Amino acid sequence: MHVTSIDKYMLEPGIVTEWSVDPGVVSQSAVPPSYNQLFHLDTARTHGIGRSVWMAAAFDLPGRLDKEALELALVHFIRRHDTLQTGFDVTSDALMRVDLDPALASVVASDPVLTSSPDELRDHLRRRFTEACDPLTFPAYLFATIERDDHYTVVSAFDHTLVDGYSLVIALGELRQIYQKLLSHSVSRGITAAELTEGLGAPGSFLRYCELEAETPATELGDPRVREWARFYERCGGTAPSFPLDLGVEAGKPAPQGADVRPLLGTADAERFEEICFDSGGSLFTGTLTAMGLAVQSINGTSRMPLQFPLHIRQDPQWANALGWLTTSAPLTVEVTPDGDFQSSLAHTHASFRTALTLKGVTMAQVRESLGDAYRRTRTDVFMVSYIDYRRLPGTDDHDELNAHHISNVTVADDAQFWISRTGRGLALRSRFPETPTARRAVTDFLERLREIMLNICENGVAPIAELTTQLHLEGTPVI
Structure with missing residues (x-):
């Protein structure tokens, strides 16, 4: 995986489609933020400009994008990881975790946007990810695809409160596997969630980690x-x-x-x-x-x-x-x-x-x-x-x-x-x-x-x- 920053990311232009989450019903959560999340959110409240410290994973695949399969893959991916089902409602003097119901959440595709140069594509992605992956918004992540005649790119961008660098490797591998398994069932889509995620292992619960961290006793x-x-x-x-x-x-x-x-x-x-x-x-x-x-x-x-x-x-x-x-x-x-x-x-x-x-x-x-x-x-x-x-x-x-x-x-x-x-x-x-x-x-x-x-x-x-x-x-x- 090549590690870079958005100002250095030069990619062949194409047709850009955004894939955002419609959270459906949102409820308050009693799960506290982790130490890292609280540190990040406090910094975002203090320094409003430049607060969107997002990170993204991108990969290319040959051929033509199957939008129906990708939409289903994204829904399964979101349902698999509870960090993608949570975020924060933040004001100047209050902070509350909020959750979506994964069974009711859906993924919505935007109208396509044609980009004609690597600079235009880079600037477009930077602007949209910075707007969408804001730690003080919910949900603080966004997916995008860039289509060309013979290949396409899938990008998954998340605010840092939701992921770390290791998570990007996991996200890339899992989303790719789920999507490609759906491609192999393109006619009937007759595949279960268990079959889609076979071999990926238990996803673990980041929310449970946050609870356990909060329960850790003080030290002397x-x-x-x-x-x-x-x-x-x-x-x-x-x-x-x-x-x-x-x-x-x-x-x-x-x-x-x-x-x-x-x-x-x-x-x-x-x-x-x-x-x-x-x-x-x-x-x-x-x-x-x-x-x-x-x-x-x-x-x-x-x-x-x-x-x-x-x-x-x-x-x-x-x-x-x-x-x-x-x-x-x-x-x-x-x-x-x-x-x-x-x-x-x-x-x-x-x-x-x-x-x-x-x-x-x-x-x-x-x-x-x-x-x-x-x-x-x-x-x-x-x-x-x-x-x-x-x-x-x-x-x-x-x-x-x-x-x-x-x-x-x-x-x-x-x-x-x-x-x-x-x-x-x-x-x-x-x-x-x-x-x-x-x-x-x-x-x-x-x-x-x-x-x-x-x-x-x-x-x-x-x-x-x-x-x-x-x-x-x-x-x-x-x-x-």
């Missing part, structure tokens, strides 16, 4: 996991970590978002880099983080880079096939040694990563509640680095053939965030940051140095890295 500051979080935030000045280069924005005052999508390493180099990291006692993820730390050090001499990274919580089988925002966060600090040696620095990074994994089981809600005034939120965003190896996720073997994409909206930002993705093509990086001249220069310089450092490791191994970063630091002009 004496809990070693909370103490670790407390030490981490204390070292960050009592707040969340921030990207260690000047981005030209004031904390808490987001600017329009900039985006960058680029390859880091091809297939062979990614395998070589991973091998070197393993031989040095690390992993590809912690090795990439270490290379990021070396890139920062080469720019401004900073040797310590705290960050947070998301962890999915699908190890419990009941959430394995669920759609929902099923992630937590973990703290990690990259410590670059004074001589800038990659292998020694990687040892520090990987040790921090292993410590972070011991914090599983404590939720962010518990951490924030336990810390109280010891933590304050200063920025809208958190400096975060995510990693997904799509090769390890089920149903991704033919994603290249399907032209599968994970597409994110472009909104506003007051910090930098990075998404590392591993596919059969190698290693790629999507970056999100404030679109200011200062940030654009800083992030571009950082990304170029990061790639140069990683390629140097692939070519020469670990020994010359200290020499390289010293040379970069001496020859480069700090971006401030």
Whole structure:
């Protein structure tokens, strides 16, 4: 799956049809929002502009679209996942979860719209997804198809309150299977819901997850996991970590978002880099983080880079096939040694990563509640680095053939965030940051140095890295 942002998503134009949900009867729900949902909704209420943090999964199929089969597939898909049956009624001073009755909900196709260029198509999708996938509306998702003479694209867009990145892989695979099974029964449609979803596994209930999270008892500051979080935030000045280069924005005052999508390493180099990291006692993820730390050090001499990274919580089988925002966060600090040696620095990074994994089981809600005034939120965003190896996720073997994409909206930002993705093509990086001249220069310089450092490791191994970063630091002009 290719990870990109909507401003970089260039697709062959065609006839666009939207597929929206008519919720029918809507009722109030006593299920509380999860911590992630509440954080997202509070941010949306505070910063109205750019609040639609939607994400979408897209795939291509050959031939002509069967609209009747797709409509039925979407109805079955919505009935399968309760995260698509829920949302929020939000005002300035109140927040209430609302649910639709899946038995009464229907899918409605819009009048088709002809697009004549990739730019026109991209702008159309961006505008409509941003309007429809608003966290303060219900239902906060929308489907779309783009038809051409010999193939078509199916896009499923959701607000972040409803899904995470892992969910997009599940959604793509399930919707495709249900639709293609219906195609094989195009005459009679004589197929049961059980037959349509055979082999997909139990969907799990995201609403049940929200209930269980709310029922989790409070923790004390004496809990070693909370103490670790407390030490981490204390070292960050009592707040969340921030990207260690000047981005030209004031904390808490987001600017329009900039985006960058680029390859880091091809297939062979990614395998070589991973091998070197393993031989040095690390992993590809912690090795990439270490290379990021070396890139920062080469720019401004900073040797310590705290960050947070998301962890999915699908190890419990009941959430394995669920759609929902099923992630937590973990703290990690990259410590670059004074001589800038990659292998020694990687040892520090990987040790921090292993410590972070011991914090599983404590939720962010518990951490924030336990810390109280010891933590304050200063920025809208958190400096975060995510990693997904799509090769390890089920149903991704033919994603290249399907032209599968994970597409994110472009909104506003007051910090930098990075998404590392591993596919059969190698290693790629999507970056999100404030679109200011200062940030654009800083992030571009950082990304170029990061790639140069990683390629140097692939070519020469670990020994010359200290020499390289010293040379970069001496020859480069700090971006401030």
